[in-house]
Amino acid sequence: MEPTERTLIIGAGPAGLAAARALKEQGLPYDHVERHSAVGGLWDIDSPGTPMYESAHFISSRTLSGFPGFPMPEDYPDYPNHRQILSYLRSFAADAGLTDTITFSTEVVAIEREGDGAFTVTTRAADGATETTRYAQVIAASGVQWDPNIIDIPGYTGEIRHSVTYRDASEFAGRRVLIVGAGNSGCDIACDAARSADHAAISMRRGYWFIPKHIFGQPVDVFAKNGPTMPMWLEQAVFGRLLRVINGDPTRLGLQKPDHKAL
Structure with a gap:
């Protein structure tokens, strides 16, 4: 439980992968956790709770989107669909050597900041086992689209969905x-x-x-x-x-x- 200079990255979607590559290129030590079983974040339609839907496409073009130094495939359409984006993300993670450093099926359940500025982080594995580790920094790349805001319409008796x-x-x-x-x-x-x-x-x-x-x-x-x-x-x-x-x-x-x- 001694404080370390390690950083924890939470989430293996686009932002988490970008952060991981940046730390790796600078030779900075880090751990990387993802609660789902694979790379992709919300772009993985099979990830529990994802807001992805079958007709979803990228809203910026293939030409001007993507990770620096790793362009999207030339045979992609101008606006790739969600499955193409997921494939691209996984190809990027593999090419950058990030996939094998990610601990999958592991959820962060608590983060507390200590008096010395370090963070105490508790994670829970798929089998329910918990582990507590201290980190110098935490990068939360867990996304903002997971918790729906469900509205109520007074007097309406039909189905309301987010x-x-x-x-x-x-x-x-x-x-x-x-x-x-x-x-x-x-x-x-x-x-x-x-x-x-x-x-x-x-x-x-x-x-x-x-x-x-x-x-x-x-x-x-x-x-x-x-x-x-x-x-x-x-x-x-x-x-x-x-x-x-x-x-x-x-x-x-x-x-x-x-x-x-x-x-």
């Missing part, structure tokens, strides 16, 4: 579905519901700018990166007008008009 429980569009067959929120998962799931449900609607607290994945045949982030550098006020004006040309007037679909400038 997106973390959603997996496949077939779940909507024969049902009327309301999606609350137009974030990345909200828009994806609304598209699934539009194709599979008897009726689908989306609710938003304000009007949004909906940015397409491709502009003039290029991934939108590649288009933005390769375009001319402009002052923000001019970029907002030009891109806002371009979106109006591409998407049309969102109010024609019953959506609110954006109450703010693009970007």
Whole structure:
């Protein structure tokens, strides 16, 4: 239980792997734990509690995404699906020599900071055995998408689900579905519901700018990166007008008009 200069990394998703490679490249000692049985974090749809769903794709392009020095495969589409991202993460971990240093099926159940600044960490293995170790530093890369915020709608007697429980569009067959929120998962799931449900609607607290994945045949982030550098006020004006040309007037679909400038 003596304090050491070792660091503990919690989680073997993208952030945990990035931290592990950084420490390894600098020759800094660390331990790495992951409560699931394999690398991937929330990108592993088989990991208990993951918010991943079958139609999920990366929201940034393959061209501008990935770990430095380890680009995504050339045969990946512009926006890889979740299984391709998982394969990429595991290939990265193997290539960097990280996989064999991860202790899988091990959950962190408690962290306490001591008076000398060290951390006392208690872990629990799959067989229930616990172990307590002191670390100089802890890197928490356990993610923020595991604990759903379940809402209550007074007077509503139908089923209320959080997106973390959603997996496949077939779940909507024969049902009327309301999606609350137009974030990345909200828009994806609304598209699934539009194709599979008897009726689908989306609710938003304000009007949004909906940015397409491709502009003039290029991934939108590649288009933005390769375009001319402009002052923000001019970029907002030009891109806002371009979106109006591409998407049309969102109010024609019953959506609110954006109450703010693009970007």
